[in-house]
Amino acid sequence: MENSYQFNLIEKKWQKIWEEQHAFQIGEDSNLPKYYALEMFPYPSGNLHMGHVRNYAIGDVIARFKKMNGYNVLHPMGWDSFGLPAENAAIKHGAHPAKWTAANIENMREQLKTLGLSYDWDRELTTSQPDYYKFTQWMFLKLYENGLAYKKNAAVNWCPSCQTVLANEQVVDGACERCEATVEKKKLSQWFFKITDYAQRLLDDLEMLPGWPEKVKTMQRNWIGRSEGCQFDLTIEGHDETMTVFTTRPDTIYGVTFMVLSPEHPLVEQLAAGTEQEAAVKEFVHRMQFVSDVTRTSAETEKEGVFTGAYAINPMNDEKIPVWIANYVLMDYGTGAIMAVPAHDQRDFEFARKYDIPIRVVIQGEDTPADADQLTQASTGPGIMVNSGNYNGLSNEEGHRQIVSYLTSQGIGEATINYRLRDWLISRQRYWGAPIPVIYCDDCGTVPIPEKDLPVLLPEDIAFRPSGESPLTYVKSFYETTCPVCGKKAQRETDTMDTFVCSSWYFTRYLDPHNTELPFEKKPADYWMSVDQYIGGVEHAILHLMYARFFTKFLYDIKMLSVQEPFMNLLTQGMVLKDGSKMSKSKGNIVSPEEIIKTYGADTARLFILFASPPERDLEWSDQGVEGCYRFLNRVWRIVTEYGDLIREVNIPPSFAELEPAARKLHYKTHATIKKVSEDIEERFNFNTAISAVMELCNALYAYRDQEEKDLGVLKEAVDTLLLLLCPFTPHIAEELWQRCGHQESVYSQAWPRFDPEALVQDEIEIAVQILGKVRERIKVPSSCTKEDLEKAALSNPKIQELTKDKQIVKVIVVPGKLVNIVVK
RNA sequence: GCCCGGGUGGCGGAAUAGGCAGACGCACGGGACUUAAAAUCCCGCGAGGCUCAAACCUCGUGCCGGUUCGACCCCGGCCUCGGGCACCA
Known part of the structure; x- marks a missing residue:
């Protein structure tokens, strides 16, 4: 077994074999537990960037790991290929969007294939093709x-x-x-x-998703923006119409000193008609037409408005309340009209101060001055009701309830819920x-x-x-x-x-991609759904993920799906940075995956990107780090090929009793590594620490070279394990070395190794001995050592005796297997 | 302003249940191999003190305080970086 690590040859070789053997083609196999691993499909811009590589490398580790752990793994890929860039290219360069898109897909598919990802390409879908968009329609x-x-x-x-x-x-x-x-x-x-019909379910069912990052769920909750309050009608002096307002603070109703309509409110024109305010109102309404909602709702925009000339009647005390219109009230939220309580709402407060509208305190909080003139800002906290007629003395929460039921009993109001979701x-x-x-x-x-x-x-x-x-x-x-x-x-x-719309249901099309009658049949959908692990950028936290959830719930309602949530677990990967900022053309800090693969190979590229940082965090690109990963794979190559001849014909014995110390150590390391890597992948997606453990196993194999008498069974087990554990991360080199070590079947088809608890039992362990929490000595004790013996061993240690001889021992804390802490006076 | 994350060697990052801070990799230094260099293999590598050297000691996880036998980890307050939301009545 000569020759060096020629990644270009072996990567091509194995990609060809996988393709010819349809190695990743998958069907519904009811005997095996299913696992649906999915990465967000890309827009075919024409070139793969590092963000893609990271996304798909993470997905591939999970998919391959699950496969080796006995799951029937669905791992598909497709193209989110409708969209503006294709059309802009057409306008700019005259290329037809369809052709431009098809060429980009060709190119990117080839690039993806050079990464050696375990996709079932027979399920590939393209949203801009009629066989797909037929079902979008x-x-x-x-x-x-x-x-x-x-x-x-x-x-x-x-x-x-x-x-x-x-x-x-x-x-x-x-x-x-x-x-x-x-x-x-x-x-x-x-x-x-x-989608607003689904607001409550979209909110409630976030509870069904413990496998989603809290951050994303919070963002969705904010976006849905549920708020509870009440809606009620007010009569308007001299008009037959009533106006309806929504408020979350009915308890402050005695503090209302003005009303505000949105400039677009349908009542505005007739309220102002014939009053001396008519011209001013018209001018204001006209001016607001040209201000976008977004500018208008920005917190920096100063509040402004005009009086309409009309008065509403407060249903609680028949007080006459002036009706204004203002930029800060929006037509498409609530009823487009509010009751304004300047003492207890910051926006109303600012508006009232600006236009000299009276301010009346009705909720007495701990720090609320009774005199409204002393307010420097609205007081929005809880308190006792004052200036509120029969309700004086109640807590504002109690007042809230009583006022809502009063308005309801009068037939002019009701408790309502509003959502910000549109x-x-x-x-x-x-x-x-x-x-x-x-x-x-x-x-x-x-x-x-x-x-x-x-x-x-x-x-x-x-x-x-x-x-x-x-x-x-x-x-x-x-x-x-x-x-x-x-x-x-x-x-x-x-x-x-x-x-x-196209990307809101694509994950179901993979389940039955060639169906010409329906987007998908229920049977495969029932087998595969939901996606067990979804992986992508956090930038889709609201848009795509909310829309996909909406579609899934709808498909559930029309009995196409049996699940209500599309993605059970969500991993949001961090960005790939270079020199501290996002890679971009304008900054000129782009590292091209193609170049890296050409220079170091796909395995190195994948390994670096998985090793440099845990997946959820941002990753700082480092050329030297890539170099280090390449060096590691070469190191793996050399040690495995060096041992290869030695172990090719060896069988791993069924048990490992009576090992020499060095062999015992390697055997221990092998199984400790299996345990660590399995747990890191399975439970935490900590690929970086998993890889570092594999590196340690490799180092242990180097250390074992010094042994003149080698235990070949132990050695073979260690080498095999190294390759099995590497397979999800760097599949090409793992396959190649696996074959070179004399195995007939692919490493990918092997079962993931199990650690043997026996192997992890140690005869002797090291215990730290602390005095007042500071480590003063380390002692070796048998691992079976009891608590009492451990304490004895620590106290009888010469150095500890020396250090404690003038002191009084108050207490000894013994943590078996870890340390002894001696408390002295 | 509000809500989430972060802040650990020269760098990326470990420490998985409150129990030996700095795993692994990079960079750097030293050694072996070589005519030489590269590559490779081995060793060292938080700061400071003492020392020929080792042993050893002190300090050290953004800052201040607290809880605890023991705190990177928990609690309170603050600084700072990143992200999200921000007139939604």
């Missing part, structure tokens, strides 16, 4: 059928650069999350999915997406495409000119059609769906 139809897809006219987020609308979730700090252009407000008729806007004025399967007929109105007519194909011959309308608007052969109900001429919807 199917999902739309089902949602429509169940009243969960609807069209409405709404002021929506408009990205002037992408020339399309965006979901609320896609607006970050007032800018488009993709291109960072400032988002504008635009009134359009758009399709929405009624419905999901899915229309996009773009070409490269799944067409919304709907037809508009003059007679029949909005008509969903019959299921049998799916897919609605994207036309290929198309012109790209950024216009703010879908390019499909200009394709007559596309939009001109006939009504499926009455047969008359009709028009197709020309908008396409948000790409998040």
Whole structure:
């Protein structure tokens, strides 16, 4: 067994073998427990980056580990291939999105294959292909059928650069999350999915997910933003209409000194009509139309508003309350109208101070000054009710309950719950997406495409000119059609769906990827779902993960799935950094995976990225660290090939009694390593420490070289174990050396090694002896040593005797197997 | 402002139930091999003190305080970095 570690040859060799043997192809095998390992599928930008490598390396370790542990492992891969970059490339370079995308996928698939990942490529899916988006459209139809897809006219987020609308979730700090252009407000008729119907379940079922990071669940809870309160009506002086407000603090109702409507509130115009405020109100409303929601709701924006000229009546005491409009009240939350209590709400407080509106304290907290003039900020804490009529003296919590029941008994109010979560806007004025399967007929109105007519194909011959309308608007052969109900001429919807729709159900398509009738059959879905381990970037904590949960619940409701949550366990990996910041073109700090693989091989690339940091934390790229991992694999190569001839024909004996000390030590190390690596992978995903343990085993093999008389059984066991443990991390070198050591079957097909508790029993152990918590001596004792003997051994130790001779021993604490602590005076 | 994470050698990081701080790797230093260098193999490597050397001693996990026989770990307060949310009534 000569020659050096030629990673390029062996990696190619094994990738070819895996491909030819369909080594990772998998079916439903009911005899084995199933395991569904999934990494977030990539957008095919054309090139793999280090973030991908990290994501897929982590997934591959888990998938291979589970396979070797006897699970039937599903580990698929696909392409989230609809989306703007393809269309932008078309506009810029004239390449058709379909061709551009296909070429990128080709390229990235090859790059992925050079990493040696254990994917079942027979299940590969591509969301931009008709065989997939047919069922994205199917999902739309089902949602429509169940009243969960609807069209409405709404002021929506408009990205002037992408020339399309965006979901609320896609607006970050007032800018488009993709291109960072400032988002504008635009009134359009758009399709929405009624995710708000699922708000409570999306919130409650987070409890079913102990395997998710608390951070992600918190982010989702905040996003759903449930708040409990009550809603009630107020009459308006001189008007027949009433106004309805939502408040979480009905206990402060006696402190109301003004009301606020959102500028878009439908009552605004008639309330102001004929008053001397009319002109000012019109001017303000007009001005607010041009301010985006995002700017308006930013905390930095100063509160401003105008009086409408109208007065509402406080139902508790018939007090006349001026009605204002203000920028800080939003039409699409609650009722678009609030009761303002400046003493107990910071926003109302600021507004009242600015416009000299009276402030009245009604909840007396510990530090609340009774005189409102002394307030420097709103007092929002609990307290005793004052200035509140019959309710004086109650705790505010009790007052809350009583006032809600009073309003309810009067028939003007009720306890309600509000969510910040809004419905999901899915229309996009773009070409490269799944067409919304709907037809508009003059007679029949909005008509969903019959299921049998799916897919609605994207036309290929198309012109790209950024216009703010879908390019499909200009394709007559596309939009001109006939009504499926009455047969008359009709028009197709020309908008396409948000790409998040495609990625909200892809994990179910892998289960039955070639089905032409349905997105998937229930049987394979019942076998495989849910995903046991999902892995991806934390940037999807809200958007993708919330939408996928919504779809799963919907599919459960229509009896397509038997589970309510898609991903039982979630691992959010950290970013890959270089020189302390995220790799990016503009910073010029990109390390290309292709280059690294070319220079060091895929095994080294995988090993480094797994070794440098635990998966959830950010990872600092280090060329020297990569070098170190490469050096380690060479070290493995040399020691295994050196021992190879010696052990090839050896059988591992069934028991290891009576070993020489050095052999005993190696045997111990082998089993200690099995234990450590298994636990690190299984329980904590601490691949970095798992790898360091494997490195220690390798070092132990080097140390054993000094032995003239080698125990070949022990040696063989150690070498085999080393390769088995390496297999999930660095599969190519593990396979190659496994074969070179004389094994016929692939290392991947082997059972994961089990540690033998016998081997971990030690005759003698070292115990630390402390005096007052400081280690003063280490003693060797038999591992069977009792507590009493341990104490005796510690106290009789000469050094300890010397150190304690002038002192009085107060107490001795004995921790068996660890230490003895002597407390002296 | 609020909510989550972090802060440990020159660096990436270990310490898994409150029990020997610094595993493993990198960098660095020394030795062996070599005509030489690289590669490789072996040894050392928190700071300070004492010492020819070893032994040994002191200090040390962002800062201050607490609980405990014993604290990187628990509690209180603060500093700092990163992330998320932020007029949602």
